[in-house]
Amino acid sequence: MAENKISENIEEYLEVLYRNGSNKEQVSTTQISNELGIAPGSVTQMLKKLEKLGYIDYTPYKGATLTDEGMKIAQKITRKHRILEKFLIDVLKVKEENVHSQACEMEHALSDEAERALCAMLNNPDLCPDNNIIPACNFDFDSCRQCYSQNDFDQIVNRQFNLLSISELTSTTEGIVSFIRGNSDLLDAIAELEITIGSQLKFEYTEIPTGNYYPVIVDDNELNIPLEMANNIFIRI
Template sequence: MSSEKTLSENAEEYLEVLYKLSLKERPVKTTNISKMLNISPASVTQMLKKFEKEGYVDYSPYKGVTLTEEGYKIASNITRKHRLLERFLHDVLKIKKEKVHDQACEMEHVLSDDAERALCHLLKNPDECPDDEELIPVCDFKFETCEECRRRKQEEVNQVGKRDKNLVSLTNMKKNEKGKVSFIRGDYKIIRRLMDMGITMGAQVSVMEVAPFKGPVELLVRGSNLALGRDIAKNVFVEIIRDNTSTSGGALSYG
């Protein structure tokens, strides 16, 4: 775990489910957590109250729960390891899709951050897991591109450290949300294509529309309207900008 606190495997599973659900609904209903984990609502409520005391969630009875910035950071990291492991099991070890999820669940809790980075390089920076094509969250090293990460030795990576801000993919933003481009996953061809459209590091983007069924993401960038295909939009990660125009470390604009 990248967090200084040590979490049980059970707690990590809860946070992973919260991460997945929070990308679709905010706040997350406890009944939906209960269904995904096949655990009683009472047990879910008990765990959420514990998480709130530890600063991982904001919980309101009868309304639901949202991840805090710290909770999102941990949940995203767990999810990233899980989905990278799924890719490894399927692409390298040739395990069938229907079996990779359970095996990844058993392995994700012991995968170190260094091993996670090495695995990402081995797999050439994949963006989706194989079983349900869910997006692999971005790493939290202080790099702007995958190429920059690949060029660094582990000692240099340790010196660079981790990001202070959580990032979210353009495809996971809500309509009218704004963000500052902070990381692009992919090779130089993708980066060059985005630069030609004005999507560069530090550029502010506003989401005008996120089309359903994996349609394009419509953006406002530098005064111009753009329709960005999902294949590229999912690999552009931003810091969410709040209404007060300050850049927040929050992963998503809840509420």
């Protein structure tokens, strides 16, 4: 599962873009500059570089959106960061004010194998301590059950497309259910709603739901998906 090493600087930029535009919304140069504490001119130069690398689409004076390749990298590093935050607080009992900076330092060095082990130890968490969604892993599994059944990490292959959970959607979106996260009880509860791998799901955006349910259409059936499930049902985008 060897991959080309991507610089920490590039990962930080892509992480900011994902944090502010996970559903491929445009993120302004000013917003990136403010979050990273870097001069706007330097941000602009980096965005041009990222566009040449194929990680973003950049519009001068407006901002940038992630490409599919950029999204893949951004989700991976964001996932590692948020799982590490969960581990640092829940297991190591690190002070909350120190967690973000320590996770930033550790995320770039965390191997995929160690990430998978942390996920299993933490029982497939869906939220980081700040209640932000932990992205799905990029391993080619339909569910966590499949992950548990594969003991040899070297036999695991990467998924070739990106995913978003229902609760991450911020515009009208259609996609195929391609991964369902969680323990056996949650997986069984989702199956009882007749939501399975391959189901066609549509989210019609009017405004981001403020309650505990997400209204969706699954295989022509209108459903109100509880937030806990919405965090763990992922569609291919």
